[in-house]
Amino acid sequence: MRKLFWMLLLVVLGGLILFFEPFRGAPPEPEVTVNKTTLETTSGSYCWQSLLRGQCVDYIYTTPLEMTAKQKPTRVEPGAKIHVVYSDGPTPSQIKTEEWQTGGEHRTIKLTNDQLTVPSKKGLYTYHVSSKWKKGDGNVAFSVEVK
Template sequence: MRKGFWLILLLVGGLILFFEPFRGAPPEPEVTVKGTSLETTSGSYCWHSLLRGQCVDYIYTTPLDMTAKQTPTVIKPGAIIDVTYNDGPTPKRIKVEEWQQNGTRKKVRLKDNQLTVPTEKGLYTYHVSAWWGKGDGNVAFLIDVK
């Protein structure tokens, strides 16, 4: 009898953690280059879970604004950046854009959770947007290719 109680308690606890009813915000990616974490800034998001739902709006107008106070991470030309979602559910869709300081932007291909930085030197802002069935979120980070 006692063994059955603990088994049921473990099963219920596992289900609660699996469905994440207490998560109030979307997962954020770990952004790394050669194992070193890059600073990210979170943008506006919406997230709906079993016990709560909310949308949070930040005043950023572009990803360039999001990274305005960041110190850029110096990266070698052609380096590989890893963008992984380890904390929470895997996104159904991810979009990455590369922004240059003059405001131009272009889509960047994320293959196997990795992106390749340009070979041209300069400052680049990356904007990563992700969508789940429960909501969406985005982050931005700044690199200096030298």
């Protein structure tokens, strides 16, 4: 019985240690919400250096539009505020946000107070969020339909 207790304790503690920040194997991903609804995101290529390993993972996406091609866009009201928050892990030192439209047109937009505002014009919009940390970089994309 005592042996089982120590083995169980070792497994639990080992599992907890692996989830702590120095052992993270990939960059944190943001929680993306609008009106308390979580939006589906697609992760892109990344590089990350942790205590035990460093790795780069490359995906074949060529644009954020391709990243979100299989997503069902979330319907939002014109001018809706989308929250992009990194709550699981370190805060990025740099964040770049882009707004893409179907024809491939895109522009850099500002993320202010962890949020962006969708246009008032109806249409399909894809957002690409690229982030950098001391330990690496990563990116996600998501799409919304302004109705």
